[in-house]
Amino acid sequence: MANYLLTKSSFVRGVQCQKSLYLYKNFYKERDTVSYQQQAVFNRGTTVGILARQLFPGGIDVTPESIFKYEESAKRTQELIAEGKEIIYEAAFIFEETLVAIDILVKENGSWKALEVKSSLSISETYLLDAALQYYVIKGSGLPLEDFQMVYVNRDYIRHGAIDLRQLFIRESVKKFAEKKSNFIKEQIQISKATLAQDHIPEIKIGEQCFHPYSCDFMGTCWKGIPDNSVFEIGGMTKRKMFELYHQGLVRMTDIPDTLEISPSFRIQIDAVKKNEVIIDRKGISDFLKTLHYPLYFLDFESFMPAVPVYEGSYPYEHIPFQYSLHYKDTKGGQLSHKEFLAETGIDPRKVFAERLLNDTKEKGDILVYNKDFEKKIMKDLARQFPEYRDALRERISRIKDLAIPFAKKYYYSKIMQGSHSLKAILPALAPDLKYEELKIKDGNTASITFESLQTETDLFKIMEALDNLAAYCKVDTLAMVKIMEVLEQL
Ligand code: SF4
Structure with a gap:
């Protein structure tokens, strides 16, 4: 004892x-x-x-x-x-x-x-x-x-x-x-x-403490009774506001009266649940599509973030890009082609990443990404590290457009998205046939951890398997963007 x-x-x-x-x-x-x-x-x-x-x-x-x-x-x-x-x-x-x-x-x-x-x-x-x-x-x-x-x-x-x-x-x-x-x-x-x-479990109700300072690992126990489509799924709402509604007895989104003053973004999410229909703002979508010009590149990066800088000129937690997937379409309804890059393990991937990216995007055309801050930040860091590519990288940055905008602005919202506009959340609503479940790597964090772990891996088979899984994952991300774009165009 x-x-x-x-x-x-x-x-x-x-x-x-x-x-x-x-x-x-x-x-x-x-x-x-x-x-x-x-x-x-x-x-x-x-x-x-x-x-x-x-x-x-x-x-x-x-x-x-x-x-x-x-x-x-x-x-x-x-x-x-x-x-x-x-x-x-x-x-x-x-x-x-x-x-x-x-x-x-x-x-x-x-x-x-x-x-x-x-x-x-x-x-x-x-x-x-x-x-x-x-x-x-x-x-x-x-x-x-x-x-x-x-x-x-x-x-x-x-x-x-x-x-x-x-x-x-x-x-x-x-x-x-x-x-x-x-x-x-x-x-x-x-x-x-x-x-x-004590000889009994303290009687403490769920509350903001469940999330602060850490997400409690007993939520599976205490939150069992919270139904689907509850107020806790309203994306963008503070935990304080969620609990305010919850303590008033408004547990489900359907409990929220239409007369309650609430922001338009929250109202869209609540309406989607109440009416059980997809909320679409065709004008918003159309205006967004008018900002895009073919040919279109669909680009997605993967990176890892070592706490201790591994490479010359890098800083703690810098996003080190090691992979991209790039789909290309010259016209609406045109032929789709694909290019990709995946770094070798154990070497600094940044220079070759920049060179390949610049080469693969040298033809004119907007570059669509999903949440542009991430890709832009990586390109800016590359421009700082490799001044010889600075102008070309800045030119690519100027062509970046963000496919997340119509979803962040709720021009398209389905309750399937559960309050989120991440690529993983919107895909089941827009292109349900394209799935991540069958992939070994299903999200960017896992991709990042997988690649970082390979830096010290010596088992060749493990390395090959992980690289295959990474390639499969990243490709699905940009293919998802292509499918989403097609749905938006149909709408
Ligand atoms: S989920 Fe955790 S923090 Fe929340 S009430 Fe239960 S035990 Fe407490």
Whole structure:
């Protein structure tokens, strides 16, 4: 039996919702599954944490073999401190039945400092709360801390040559904040321990806390009773407004009276559900189509975003493009052709990506993308990195048009879209025959994580399979745009 009840993550969970804490401890298996994307975020945090250790090299790592052995880590930490060791990684402490581990514990000029590493570009409210808890527990367990610092990624760092860790990471003291929060932490620990001592699930109703600061992983349990087409599916509405309606008893969109003053975008979504019909603004669609000129390119990029810049001249979390799919149609109803690019793994893909893209789009014609900010940002970064292509890339940017506009503006809305105008959401409404389900890779995030993971993969078969899956996925995205365009033209 462990001699602690709470950990940093369960404490933060309790601050978000005591029911979530109780369910986590007593009904762990009921949790919603952790997505591939969430797992990738966790892994990234671990990798960045290990890299940051090199700010203080030569330390002793007390990471336990399994999460069930943190008590041993805490014991070992105390032994190492007593032995006079001055750098400890993943040092663990227990106080008031609460366990915390700190990424780096270091003694400088005779004083102890704790450093918590985050792979993010800024310090969030939750990170501050993490830090306040860690500070409280470490101090409470008897170690005098001269400082508590957050270490996070410097968004302004640009890689030149080998990674410069002192430039890549920002160190910022949060000790004052942690000290101020100590009463709150003490109270919250007591509240959480009282909750865990209960023999029943706390009666807490769903609310904004289900989404803040994290999407709760017990939504599958607590939100079971919320019907389809509820007010929670109204795209663009704040959670506050959704709950305001919900607490007035307006749970389904059909419960919302026509007299209720509400924005036109919300009204369209509600009408689509109430009337069970597709809402179409033909004039809006027609005006949009008049802005497009054949020949048309249908273009989609895929990118990955390494937290630590991998390539010369790149910055943290820069979108590194590695793939595009390009359909081309010279006239309305004309022949469709396709070109694509998929980078080799293990090399900097940016230059060859830019060259191939410029070559494949050199003929005149509007370039249709879906949500233009992403493609434009990538082209601008390429123009910055490769001045020799700057003018040509700017010329391509000037030809970009956004196919998302008619859907963002609700010129076409079906309840199937469930309040979203993403490509994946509108496709089942406009071109139901074209499906992502049969693909191994079904979304951009998975494509990104897959390609990033290939950078260190050595198994050739795995690489080949992943590249095939990536190629199949990206092609469907631009084919979807072609089909959507055809539907708009018919309308
Ligand atoms: S889904 Fe909401 S109410 Fe349920 S445990 Fe999570 S935060 Fe609490």
